[in-house]
Amino acid sequence: MSDFMSTAHLARNTVMRPVWKLIGGAPTMTMREMAEQLGVEIEVVDRFWTSCGFPKADPDTYMFTEQDAQAIKEWNQEVGEGALARNTVTSLLRAQSYMADRLVLWQLEAIVADFQERMQLDDTSARLVVLDEIDQYIELLQSQLGYAWRRQMAYLLLNTNREVEMRDAKAAVSDSYPLDRCMGFVDMVAYTRRSSTMSGAALADLVQSFEMACRDVITTRGGRVVKTLGDAVLFVADDLLVAADIVCAMVDFLNSRPEILPVRASLVHGRVVSRSGDIFGPPVNLASRLVDIAPRGQILMDATSAKQLRELDREGLFTVKQAETADLQGLGEVEAWQLTRGKTDGASKPLIRRTILEILPTAAKE
Structure with missing residues (x-):
């Protein structure tokens, strides 16, 4: 039991550095406080949070940063301005979060497997090393994601344009x-x-x-x-x-x-x-x-x-x-x-x- 507790303590101390780097620092707000700061109902913040695929948060627990507030503000503005329908904006948020969830899992497991193989480590030891060193890879992973997104979107736009050009009148009215x-x-x-x-x-x-x-x-x-x-x-x-x-x-x-x-x-x-x-x-x-x-x-x-x-x-x-x-x-x-x-x-x-x-x-x- 003592070995387990020491490992858990080590993992928690190790992980806070990259976590704070990713979320914009140590949490400074509760959900209720963030809603007040943004001038919105707490249900708006809760809808954003759960649409991201996260469990419901205690409204009085300190777990949010200014980075979270900015993201929710931009999302809420997009909904309010009506450039896209509310359901569409929320659907895009769900899509991004779903794909990000799969992507970060893929990335983390790939690095864990790499450390296991190259360093001849067991699974627990490899994960501890990843927690200690992951912040070295964060900027690279982010920049490569941005590059991949831009190229994939460009490729899809060109393919969509080509498809529309090739459609005949019959296909254009076949919406089902x-x-x-x-x-x-x-x-x-x-x-x-x-x-x-x-x-x-x-x-x-x-x-x-x-x-x-x-x-x-x-x-x-x-x-x-x-x-x-x-x-x-x-x-x-x-x-x-x-x-x-x-x-x-x-x-x-x-x-x-x-x-x-x-x-x-x-x-x-x-x-x-x-x-x-x-x-x-x-x-x-x-x-x-x-x-x-x-x-x-x-x-x-x-x-x-x-x-x-x-x-x-x-x-x-x-x-x-x-x-x-x-x-x-x-x-x-x-x-x-x-x-x-x-x-x-x-x-x-x-x-x-x-x-x-x-x-x-x-x-x-x-």
């Missing part, structure tokens, strides 16, 4: 599912059974290796990762040929990696709606059901998407052939088609259409 997307799932086979027999470290390494490999293939070949689900990844692309290239490359690459479980995949083209960074619609459900019935190492498509791919593929880069008709839950009987590569030289040549690097020089000249 306005986005034309090609989406695919890649799923590790027998993940549940195998994961139950693995150590925590081995399972974490498996999931990380799978996710990083998928992200690398998807992004370098012109797609975007929508979400990861531990043993599965959902991606989208704007072009069916590009999407087919991505999913074939992923299955080939992942099945060549002995440290990753065998995979299977699906690919569907259709119209979806996007909310909160995710996509929804019948094609997403169809892709999810198809990957569930795909045999190990195979890629399944629905008949409509397979026909569209065959019509677009004038160079014979891909082959589609009828696989089976399956009764899928909630969808009824669906005719599945198997996708494979056609010409072998296509595997090493990404089929990215227009990238941001091609668009920017033209925009600069204009």
